[in-house]
Amino acid sequence: MIKYILSPKGIILLAFAGAVVAVSVLMAWSELGFAGTLPDWLTDLTTRLGLHGMIAGFFNSLTPGLGNDLVEYLKGKGVSVNPKSTASLGDYGYILFMGVALTLAGIGIMIIGREDAEEKTVLPVKK
Amino acid sequence: MQKIVDNHPLKTFNGLTLAIENAINAFMTSKYNPFYYHGALPQYYLWVLYLSGLLLFAYYIPTIDNAYNSRNLTNAWTSVDYITKSLPFGGVIRGIHRYAGDAMVITILLHALRVWFTDRYRQYRWLQWVSGIVLAIFVLFIGQTGFYLVWDDRSLLLTRMTAGAFEALPVIGPGLKTWFLNGDQVTNLTLSNFLFIHIGLSFFLLFGLWVHYLRMTRPVLTPPPAVNYILTAFVLICVFIWPLSSGNMADLNQQPTSFDVDWFFLWPYAMLSQMPVGVYWAVMLIGTGLITAIPWLMIPKQSAIETAEVVLNKCTGCSLCFKDCPYQAIEMVPAPAGSRFKLLATVKDFRCSGCGVCVGACAFDAIDLPDLPDAEVTSKIKALLEARG
Numbered sequence: 001m002i003k004y005i006l007s008p009k010g011i012i013l014l015a016f017a018g019a020v021v022a023v024s025v026l027m028a029w030s031e032l033g034f035a036g037t038l039p040d041w042l043t044d045l046t047t048r049l050g051l052h053g054m055i056a057g058f059f060n061s062l063t064p065g066l067g068n069d070l071v072e073y074l075k076g077k078g079v080s081v082n083p084k085s086t087a088s089l090g091d092y093g094y095i096l097f098m099g100v101a102l103t104l105a106g107i108g109i110m111i112i113g114r115e116d117a118e119e120k121t122v123l124p125v126k127k
Numbered sequence: 128m129q130k131i132v133d134n135h136p137l138k139t140f141n142g143l144t145l146a147i148e149n150a151i152n153a154f155m156t157s158k159y160n161p162f163y164y165h166g167a168l169p170q171y172y173l174w175v176l177y178l179s180g181l182l183l184f185a186y187y188i189p190t191i192d193n194a195y196n197s198r199n200l201t202n203a204w205t206s207v208d209y210i211t212k213s214l215p216f217g218g219v220i221r222g223i224h225r226y227a228g229d230a231m232v233i234t235i236l237l238h239a240l241r242v243w244f245t246d247r248y249r250q251y252r253w254l255q256w257v258s259g260i261v262l263a264i265f266v267l268f269i270g271q272t273g274f275y276l277v278w279d280d281r282s283l284l285l286t287r288m289t290a291g292a293f294e295a296l297p298v299i300g301p302g303l304k305t306w307f308l309n310g311d312q313v314t315n316l317t318l319s320n321f322l323f324i325h326i327g328l329s330f331f332l333l334f335g336l337w338v339h340y341l342r343m344t345r346p347v348l349t350p351p352p353a354v355n356y357i358l359t360a361f362v363l364i365c366v367f368i369w370p371l372s373s374g375n376m377a378d379l380n381q382q383p384t385s386f387d388v389d390w391f392f393l394w395p396y397a398m399l400s401q402m403p404v405g406v407y408w409a410v411m412l413i414g415t416g417l418i419t420a421i422p423w424l425m426i427p428k429q430s431a432i433e434t435a436e437v438v439l440n441k442c443t444g445c446s447l448c449f450k451d452c453p454y455q456a457i458e459m460v461p462a463p464a465g466s467r468f469k470l471l472a473t474v475k476d477f478r479c480s481g482c483g484v485c486v487g488a489c490a491f492d493a494i495d496l497p498d499l500p501d502a503e504v505t506s507k508i509k510a511l512l513e514a515r516g
Contacts, residue, residue: 078370081212085213086215087212087213087217087218091219095363095367098363099366102363105353106353106355106360109159
């Protein structure tokens, strides 16, 4: 098992797995408009595990100003939302990370599926 | 039937196409090479357009002056504004709809170039070429009606340019203009008509695709999931990089004089703005005619190749060649009296392209290309394999 994990294929798999988890967390965060507030489900889960202060504190320490560049970019591109609506600039962030996640997933499948797709040339034997 | 001679321009294009495909195969397997699904790529985007369009349709109001006063949405422009700014994910769904359309045009062009360069567009495949051009024209017009539906100042200018261009046509012009505007001038009924054309013609595409597939035995309709992921990601990332916004609401009392050109769908309007309308129609009609006639214009001056021939006393009627033929050129008929077998393969000369697939399919040496015997092909393949080690 450890030998497999340390092999090039295992490292690629781990890297993709980590990327998928990271992008998934970023998608949920972007859906909140990069506001720096963690989703309720994460708070609830960490409270039940007795880790609330540790994990939420760690993530919250990362968030100040983290999404500002994306938001400023979108505003510069003319994106605006009705202040009274439930739409947010985070919709666009969500789409960006979804696009990155799909790209990583597509490339990952292509790399892992490479061996399966190799064809053998077999010359037919005529009767 | 005729084949491409060595010095024909298509031979160069074919070599270029194959070189690009081989380069892609070098870092991904052929299973995921998008060029091998070139016909399925636009169709995937068609499904994306249907789905995203359905979501937009739920909130779009096709009027210009408050015919349906719903949720303070007074007309088409405000409903699009509501979708873009107030509806959760409305802005990105609108962006997906727009960029999936652009991506569809790109993939249609790639598809057309590949079938042209690899010489798969003529002879028995003329129906695919001609139906493909008709489909592409419909896609272009459907996309343009999408730009009218936003009902900003660009929509108004495009509507007036189109009505003027139609009106200039002899005989059918006035009727076309009335059909297009759903009356003599722009009214609420005009936008209803645009919406009907946009959606109705979109479903007509399915009928057109049926005709497009008629002479293909095994059309590939869906790319593998990994390719679909990349196709979707391309659109999503475009939505982020170039988010959509509308212009000012159309005002019938004003005449907009310029507009941003979307080069995928609005290039005909850029042409129309630069030349007299008569010249525009002449260029468009002659250009379309030339592109449609390519299958006949590009046939090289070369003696006809011979079509496949069945060796009657060897054919067992197993149907392998019938199943493998990509051109439906093999027909299984009842074997003559006295035969040990029930069926016999026959070749329809007018459909056969001399590709040799049937020769490879036959396990009994019962079908051959007279000018390229099976034994010669097998020896060439062996030599190539040995040369590669």
